[in-house]
Amino acid sequence: MTKKFFDRVYNPMNQTETRDFYDEWAxxxxxxxxxxxxxxxxxxxxxxxxxxxxxxxxxxxxxxxTGLSGVExxxxxxxxxxxxxxxxxxxxxxxAKGAYRNLSKIQPGAALxxxxxxxxxxxxxxxxxxxxxxxxxxxxxxxTPGLFILSYNDHALEVSEFMDKLRSYTDAGxxxxxxxxxxxxxxxxxxxxxxxxxxxxxx
Ligand SMILES: C[S@@+](CC[C@H](N)C(=O)[O-])C[C@H]1O[C@@H](n2cnc3c(N)ncnc32)[C@H](O)[C@@H]1O
Numbered sequence: 001m002t003k004k005f006f007d008r009v010y011n012p013m014n015q016t017e018t019r020d021f022y023d024e025w026a027x028x029x030x031x032x033x034x035x036x037x038x039x040x041x042x043x044x045x046x047x048x049x050x051x052x053x054x055x056x057x058x059x060x061x062x063x064x065x066t067g068l069s070g071v072e073x074x075x076x077x078x079x080x081x082x083x084x085x086x087x088x089x090x091x092x093x094x095x096a097k098g099a100y101r102n103l104s105k106i107q108p109g110a111a112l113x114x115x116x117x118x119x120x121x122x123x124x125x126x127x128x129x130x131x132x133x134x135x136x137x138x139x140x141x142x143x144t145p146g147l148f149i150l151s152y153n154d155h156a157l158e159v160s161e162f163m164d165k166l167r168s169y170t171d172a173g174x175x176x177x178x179x180x181x182x183x184x185x186x187x188x189x190x191x192x193x194x195x196x197x198x199x200x201x202x203x
Pocket of ligand 1: 015018062063067108
């Protein structure tokens with residue numbers, strides 16, 4: 001594993017720079033995160049499986065990247081998974097996984113596809129990827145009542161706007177927190193290598 005991309009990913013970037021960054025990282029992303037013991041997708045899939053009544057219901061995997069999150073949802077028994085991502089290079093790698101029904105490129109900040117009773121954003125919202133506004137875009141697109149499964153890594157948990165965004169929904173009664181779990185994210189990276197996984201139900 002080279003630390004080249006991990007050293008850059010948490011630097012501030014706008015959405016165009018973020019897309020270009022992931023285009024550049026795509027070829028090496030999986031060996032880098034696997035080398036650091038990437039555990040969040042598997043934890044998220046297990047948590048969603050524990051609360052989700054219907055494993056054939058479609059899931060939209062927002063920020064699917066190279067497909068590591070979709071692979072874990074598939075492994076947990078979910079059968080209908082669509083993925084979207086702004087990075088063409090990350091999506092190209094996701095195609096080879098065979099875990100997705102459809103994969104498409106999105107423009108950051110544009111409206112997301114609708115008609116999904118579950119939406120996931122694993123390793124997506126927070127420092128190093130999408131802004132907190134993606135949380136609103138997902139809650140708008142999600143069916144009611146629908147499940148939103150997301151993770152915040154330690155870097156995101158240290159920046160108040162990300163938890164403030166989540167609490168703005170639960171405190172206003174617009175969503176119910178169904179499950180929450182703190183555990184390993186990239187354990188072999190050392191410090192700041194945990195993440196919290198949440199399942200919210202839109203009210
Ligand atoms: C750390 S990767 C996580 C990928 C995958 N979910 C996983 O667990 O391996 C973050 C992904 O978020 C995507 N991303 C960045 N900004 C985004 C945005 N505004 N909307 C949706 N996805 C975004 C990136 O292109 C990248 O593929």
